[in-house]
Amino acid sequence: MKKIIHIDMDCFFAAVEMRDFPEYRDKPLAVGGASERRGVISTCNYEARRFGVRSAMATAYAMRLCPDLILVPGRMEVYKQVSQQIRAIFDRYSDLIEPLSLDEAYLDVSDCQLHQGSATLIAEAIRADILAETGLTASAGVAPVKFLAKVASDLNKPNGQYVITPAAVAGFVSGLSLGKIPGVGKVTQEKLKTLGLETCAQVQACSPAMLAQHFGKFGAVLWERAHGRDERGISPHRERKSVGVETTLAKDIHSEADCLQVMASLIPELNRRIGRSGSARRIHKLVVKLKFSDFRQTTIEQRADEPSVKLYQALLSQALTRAEGRGIRLVGIAVGLSASEACSERLTQLDLAL
Template sequence: MRKIIHIDMDCFYAAVEMRDVPEYLGKPLAVGGNRDRRGVISTCNYEARAFGVRSAMPTQQALKLCPNLILVSGRMQVYKDVSSKIRQVFQRYTELIEPLSLDEAYLDVTGCEQYKGSATLIAAAIRQDIFNETGLTASAGIAPVKFLAKIASDLNKPNGQFVITPVQVASFVQTLSLRKIPGVGKVTEEKLAEYGLKTCQDVQQSDHVKLVKRFGKFGQILIERSFGRDPRCIESHRQRKSVGVETTLSRDIYQLVQCKQVLTGLMQELSARMQHAANERQVQKQVVKLKFADFVQTTIEQKCDEVSVKLFESLLEQAFERGEGRGIRLIGVAIGLKSDGASNIEAENQQTQLALELG
């Protein structure tokens, strides 16, 4: 039986800003776009959340909910430096670390001998070390499997922890809402509800053959999670799956030629990012994403063996048609990378080819 800890920093970016600027303490604060520019909230403190402000919310909407909201543009290098210090704390307890982002990670402490192997005490020690060395608080979830550890880390926030022991797994998942399972969003939740599936117990008692037939691979994963099973191990060396860039426009645009002008700039940035990812794998697909004025989003992709500007333009045209005249507020492009460990030379060739096409 494994001992998994999920560490999640409390409103990380905002917490760093409050630590460094004490005047922000006790006031609603968000890291995101400026008042005179369009953008989205990256994160916000708990005072802002009391007004309904949330991560990924459009900045203008956040300001309507909380007119006194303090907005800061963010200092990514500072956040990375703090994240590095937090990672050093993790390494004192285990080498099995799977970062999910700058502010959260899974740790497998099954073989850790500190604190007599108690994952509960180890999690508490990690959180205390983080606070002592960074001045920031973290929450933790402890469980025998990854997805339950992640759920648990959210149950006693901020600055707390929650433990699900092996003997508690069965009772814990029985009444667990399917929305709590990582990967089940609002749309998926609604589709499952149409079939009378709202809790893990509902899935346990359902016709599993029909469920897999309706939802495919996801249906099988859902069955496993509903019984508290998650065979995934900690991935200490996660491979990059894609390289992408996107931009939220200062104002909506309505013409394809305008979109192509934005695309040109994005391609230059994508080329630079691909250069940094040259030690990754071979390209397997290209992706274009558009978000319309009504915040509805569409994504279109196509498999390929090499990066092509013409293919990006073609995908952009197809995505643009889906807008049916609606304004465009965001444009994004990305390449998907194969996971078979293709050679560095191949990845470098892809970057060179894109650079040549961009002139």
């Protein structure tokens, strides 16, 4: 039986700011873009969350919820440096580490002999090391499978941990809300509710065929998760799935011509990121993303072997048919990368002409 730990830093960006600037402590604080520039909240501390402020929320709305909110622009280089410190701590306990972002990661400690081989004690030691060496708190989830470790790490936040032993898995998942399962977003959760499915126990009573009928391949994943199963191992070297760039606009735009102009401005940066990635995997699709004035978003993608300005234009036209009179507040373009097929050439870049 595997021993998986999911470590999740507590309000990471905001915590670094409070550590470095004590005057921010005990006050509602958020890291994000300015409201007058259509910014969004990257993260916020727990004082701000009491007012309803959340990550990915429009800064202007966050300021209405919490007029005394302190907003800072963020210092990504500092956050990266701290993340490297934390990663060095992980390395002491396991070679099997799967970073998910700067502030969270999975560790497989099945073969770790430290602390009598107890995953519970190892998680406690990691959190203590992080606090001692960075001044920041982390929460942890411990479980025999990945998705349950992630679910568990959120149960005793901040600065806590939750352990799901192998013997406790069945009882834990039976009462687990389906919305807690990674991959079940708001749309999927609403669809599940229309089918009378809100807990894992209810999914356990369904047939895999019925789930596949309504959710396709994800139906099989849902069935497995509802039974507490997750065969995925730790992937120390996660391949990036895409290279992309997007921009939030200062003012909504409405015409296709304006969107094309924004797209043209993104192409040099996309080329720069493609060149920097140095990926030896093939492009297998192109993607256009739009976010509308009501914050709903849509993506259009199509299989392709190389970047094509004309195809991006066609995808943009398709995406705009979904605007239904709404303004456009964000435009993004990306290339999707093959998961396995390798080639000897670097990724092809776009002709800058549009």
